[in-house]
Amino acid sequence: MRVVYATDLSAASEAAIENETCLNCLGRIGVETFHLVTVIPSNVHAGMPGMNFEERRQRGLDRYRRVIEDAGFEVETHVVRGTPHRRINGIAEAVRADLTLVGSRGQSPLENRVIGSTARNLARTTVVPLVVNRVERADDDPEVLREHLFQRILYATDFSENAERAFDAFSYLRHATEEATLVHVESPKEPPAADTREELADLADTLEQWDIETETRVGQGDPADEILAVEDEVTPSTVLLGSRGQSRLRRLLLGSVSEEIVARAAGNVFLVPPPRTA
Structure with missing residues (x-):
C-alpha cells in the first residue's frame, strides 16, 4: 500500500510522523x-528576501524521511506550491x-471544535480514503491523542x-484491529427497519471470524450526535465511516453527518x- 502523508512541518505534524506506534499500525x-x-x-512568494522556502521545506522532509526509513518503509518526498488540499x-x-x-490539532476551544482548514478541505474533497490523525493542542510539545490508529474501531x-465500501476497509484494517463497535442510527421520524439488527449482526459475525x-x-435521533455519544462512551482509536458522492456545490461535498464527525470527533x-x- 502507498500512503500520502501530508505535513506542514509543524510540531503537531512532527508528533504524528515520529510516533513509532502510529508507524507500526500503518505497517x-x-x-x-x-x-x-x-x-x-x-501566496508565499519565492522572491521574498532571505526566504528559500523550497530548500527549508526539503530539509524538513529529509529529517522525517530518515525517521520513516529507519522504521522500514520506502519514502519519497514532494515539495510543491499551490492550494494545499x-x-x-x-x-x-x-x-x-x-x-x-x-x-490535525485536537478539539479547539471553540464550541464547534473546528479542525484545521487543510484537514477540513481534504475531508470534503479527498480522492482516496483519508485518516485524520488527532494531535493534542499543546503549543510546544504536542502528542498524538490516540496512538493505536486502528486498534479499536467505531x-x-x-x-x-x-x-x-467503508466496511470493506476492515479487509486490511483487521491486521491491526482488536475491537470494533458497529453503530446504526435510526430516524425518529421513520419506523425502525425490522432487519437493522440482523444486518448489524451479520457484519459483526464477519469481524468475529477475524478475531x-x-x-x-x-x-x-440525530446521527452525528448519536455517533459522537458512542465515541465518547467507548473511546475508540478511530471512527470509520463513508461519505456521500459529490454535490454540485463545492461546499457540500460531504454528507452533513460525515462532515460533522470529521469536525467534532x-x-x-x-x-x-x-x-x-474514470
Whole structure:
C-alpha cells in the first residue's frame, strides 16, 4: 500500500510522523511506501528576501524521511506550491495512493471544535480514503491523542453503498484491529427497519471470524450526535465511516453527518469517499 502523508512541518505534524506506534499500525495494515508531501501556499512568494522556502521545506522532509526509513518503509518526498488540499489530492491521484493521512490539532476551544482548514478541505474533497490523525493542542510539545490508529474501531453505517465500501476497509484494517463497535442510527421520524439488527449482526459475525471482538449499537435521533455519544462512551482509536458522492456545490461535498464527525470527533477519523471516477 502507498500512503500520502501530508505535513506542514509543524510540531503537531512532527508528533504524528515520529510516533513509532502510529508507524507500526500503518505497517500492520500493509503500508510499504510513504509519499511525504508539504505544500508551500500560493501566496508565499519565492522572491521574498532571505526566504528559500523550497530548500527549508526539503530539509524538513529529509529529517522525517530518515525517521520513516529507519522504521522500514520506502519514502519519497514532494515539495510543491499551490492550494494545499488540491495539491495533496493531485499527488494522491498521481501516485495511485491507497490512503492519505493528515495530522490535525485536537478539539479547539471553540464550541464547534473546528479542525484545521487543510484537514477540513481534504475531508470534503479527498480522492482516496483519508485518516485524520488527532494531535493534542499543546503549543510546544504536542502528542498524538490516540496512538493505536486502528486498534479499536467505531464503524458507523446507514447501510448505503458507500458505507459498505467503508466496511470493506476492515479487509486490511483487521491486521491491526482488536475491537470494533458497529453503530446504526435510526430516524425518529421513520419506523425502525425490522432487519437493522440482523444486518448489524451479520457484519459483526464477519469481524468475529477475524478475531475482532465486536459489539453492535442501534440508536435513534440525530446521527452525528448519536455517533459522537458512542465515541465518547467507548473511546475508540478511530471512527470509520463513508461519505456521500459529490454535490454540485463545492461546499457540500460531504454528507452533513460525515462532515460533522470529521469536525467534532475527539479521536481519529477514517473517511472513505466514493470510488474514483474514470
